[in-house]
Amino acid sequence: KCYSQTDSLKNHSAFFIQSNFMVGKIVANYSDFPKSTGRKTLYLDFGFYDNRKNNSTSRYYNFPASGISLSYSSLGNDSVFGREMDLVPFIDFNACHQLKNSFHFRFGIGASYFTKHYNRITNPTDEPIGSSVTWAFEAFIFQNVFSSKHLQVKAGAGFLHSSNGHTQLPNFGINSAMLSLSFQYFTKPITAQQTIVDRTIPTDRTLHFILQSRFGIGYHEFGGTTGPTGGPKKLVYTESISGGLILKQHVKLRLGFSYRFYEHYYEYILRNPLATMENHPEKILSAHPVWNSSALTFIGSGEFLYNHFGLDLEGGINISKPFYHNFNRLYENDAQPFYFLKSFFATRMGLNYYFISAQKNPKNNFFIGAHINANFGQADFSELSCGYVFRVK
Structure with missing residues (x-):
């Protein structure tokens, strides 16, 4: 049962160590995907359970947990995939107002290292992973099945994904469906009373209007998911301007416009001066x-703010992207509806770090971020960016 109760005890963030045992299956995402006997993953997490009752952010997210996880995976085919090691910052949101019998949603974005990756001569079947270092994503739901002062035991299920964000081809990525059993150990005892969120304390419901500017530099290899491989890497420059509001100091919603310039597209056009637009053959590129x-x-964006960090999810509608029609003919050859979806919709997901905590509601704030950008659901490029937020009201 999930409920709230007033507790006069003073609380601080509690340090924990958590082991997480996972078993599951790699989900094939193309017809000739290499065989796998199953995936086994061991996680070791270090983090803090944020049960500060006098902190509005802690109460808003029902005392979340956050930290860093180290993992080691056997992917069920050592000759092709090798082994995988991950380093992933994560956050764990509690859906209830206490720890006992609670549901949790865990999200993480970080990096993977593979001991083997694609090589056209020595490992030509490993098309899912084109480079030794990739992005790592995780999304899980957990049920707390046992609680004590020092130990929480949780069972859950979720999804793991690794891919390099189109920085080195091929890049199908590895998707895994997993079951999990985790043991969370608190180094200092926590009573049941200290895990209950006090909902009698008023929440700041003020709307704050903001303007935001961002500059990004992306990096990718020219080609489709399968190649050609071994090509040069070029940059993608992005400038974005948007406006929106921050709800309760924890959720940022934005609308605006972004402009991108692709070095690869520009170089192709200069090398092929007579090339015409695929959808308008009378026009020369x-x-x-x-x-x-x-x-x-x-663009439209939703961002969940937690102290200095923001989990940023962005979607967009391409007003103009002339070269994509030629890119599809050269490397993808997508039929409808996939051609329309990839040419029309842009998506972006990643993490931002703010120099001033969102809880302080600063008038001026700066941030840096790391994101993966996609044409609908297919990776386009990886990006680092910096930006500025101005609170109008």
Whole structure:
């Protein structure tokens, strides 16, 4: 049962160590996917359970837990995949107002290292992983099945994903469906009373209007998911301007526009001055090489703010992306509806770090971020960015 209760005890963030045992299956995402006998993963987490009752962010997220996880995985085919090691920052949101019998949602974004990856001569079947270092994503739901002052035992299920964000081809990625059993040990005892969120304390419901500007530098290899491999890497430059509001100091919603310039597109147009637009054969790309190498997108974003960090999810509608039609003919050959979805919708997901905690509601704030960008659901490029947020009201 999930309920709230007033507790006068003073609380602080509690340090914990957590072991997480996972078993599951790698889900094939193309017809000739290498065989796997199953996936086994061991996690070791170090983090803090944020049960500060006088902290609005802690109460808003029902005393979340956050930290860093180290993991080691056997992927069921050592000759092709090798082994995987991950380093992933994570956050664990409690859906209830206490720990006992609670449901949890865990999300993490970090990095993976593979002991083997694609090589056209020595490992040509490992098309899921094109590089030794990739992005790592995790999303899980847990049920707390046992609680004591020092130990929490949780059972759950979820999804693991690793791919390099189109920085080195091929890049199908590895998707895994997993079952999990975890043991969370608190180094200092925590009573049941200390885990109950006090809902009698008023929540700040003020709306704050903001303006935001962001500059990003992306990095990718020119080609489709399967190749060609071994090509040069080029940059993607992004400038984004948006406005929106922050709800309760914890959720940021934005609308705006972004402009991107692709070096790979520009270089192709200069090398092929007579190339025409795939969807408008009467128009020559080299007549306006900069614009035809660009993308203009209407964007919408939702970002969950937790102290200095933001989990950023962005979607967009391409107003103009002229070269994508040629890119599809050269490397993808997608039929409808996939061609329409990839050419029309842009997506972006990642983490931001704010120099001033969102809880302080600063007038001016700066941030840095790391994101993966995609054409609908297919990776386009990996990106580092910096930005500025101005609170209008």
